[in-house]
Amino acid sequence: MPNLDGGHYFLTILIPVRTDLVDPGAIAPISHLHALKTELERLLPARQSPVTSKADRDGNSPFARSNRTHFARLFVIDDVAFNGRVPKNTLVSAIKGAVLTDPQPVDHLSQPFLAFTADFDPKGNGDTEPTDYLKHLWSVMEADLRRVFQHCLQFDTVRDGASFAAWVIKGQLETTMPFNDYWITPPPFPSISTKLLTVIAAVPAAAMLICLIGAFCAWLFNHPMNAWITYAGIAFLLTLIAIGIDYIMVMRAGAKPLPTAPNSDLRSVLKSMYLQQNFIDFMGDHQLSSPAELRAAFREFVARTAPDDLDRQTQSPGVIRS
Incomplete structure (x- = not known):
């Protein structure tokens, strides 16, 4: 990584x-x-x-x-x-x-x-x-x-x-094993197709197998088999190249960094912690409130905490509570 x-x-x-x-x-x-x-x-x-x-x-x-x-x-x-x-x-x-x-x-x-x-x-x-x-x-x-x-x-x-x-x-x-725990949903990071990897390596491998079977049949019926052996050798080299291509594709896919999680910068994280703590207090204070009182209190809560403003009413760095 x-x-x-x-x-x-x-x-x-x-x-x-x-x-x-x-x-x-x-x-x-x-x-x-x-x-x-x-x-x-x-x-x-x-x-x-x-x-x-x-x-x-x-x-x-x-x-x-x-x-x-x-x-x-x-x-x-x-x-x-x-x-x-x-x-x-x-x-x-x-x-x-x-x-x-x-x-x-x-x-x-x-x-x-x-x-x-x-x-x-x-x-x-x-x-x-x-x-x-x-x-x-x-x-x-x-x-x-x-x-x-x-x-x-x-x-x-x-x-x-x-x-x-x-x-x-x-x-x-180089940091080879970073840890990042801000994704709360699976990240949009498509996996490499195992079918594609299989096909890339299987096609020349199958051709090599066919050539080897042809060479065996030619030997069995006393026919020339030099051409079959040559084709099998070429197919073997192509198989090795295909396996190398698969390896490069897998390593390149693994080296790609994960995309940035939404709202994972420090300012957003601090704001989310501030909102979480204040909203827990808000829920405790209004357990018995009527719907009208709850709506009014929530409007006041949003106005006071300003959820969309990352710099106003937030938690300071280096503290556990706002």
Whole structure:
């Protein structure tokens, strides 16, 4: 799957962390890795849980200043996890006399990495992403980004939003399994025809089979069979080509991004959450209302919440309730 799917861009970044000390001449010097983890601990999370939404807590996640970010996460990867020995067939290992206590090669990272993942609304058709989004982030949370990314390699080359975007993109990985849950109905994404795929491969395969049967009959009745063998070889090559065509068609169909779900940009999602919460309260408040009272109250509800206006009376980013 591509980075751009379902109308959203799925950004995956891995940037190497510096392994030297922040201030080698200090009385108690600390490493850039330790300083980075401290900055990530200080970075405020969004107010989207009972713990982070306490009334006495000030501030919100800096990503809440962005009107394009659905989800964002920053974390450190110190090393790859060891998943245990590579499994092998027990009988084969016993026959070969494999010693299960002998160590196998274990992968390690050369240094820690800072991982940055984000799901955001692209601009237009996404041709300018993720450069445009990274420049947008720099414009709304430059100070926070500097405090975090200053502990990564070559951050000293960053001067502005454009250089920040260019530096970050050097560590971009393709997102191979994006998750998008905004479609509430099956998307209008036609499946490739299995009948067409079958016909493309079956026609030359059937021709090859006929040629082989003809060659067998010619051999059986002591007739020349060279022509049949030649035609069978040609049909075999055509069958391989047809299978290759089928494979290309399937891979191209699988690489196509899902279309954008209706009303799935961040502004629309926030507005829908605001309307949902307020409409639940509205239903609870008018359980015993008469039809006339209900109609009047609903007109007032629509006027107050303005369902068609995405920017007026909506939920703010980074909070669980409006």
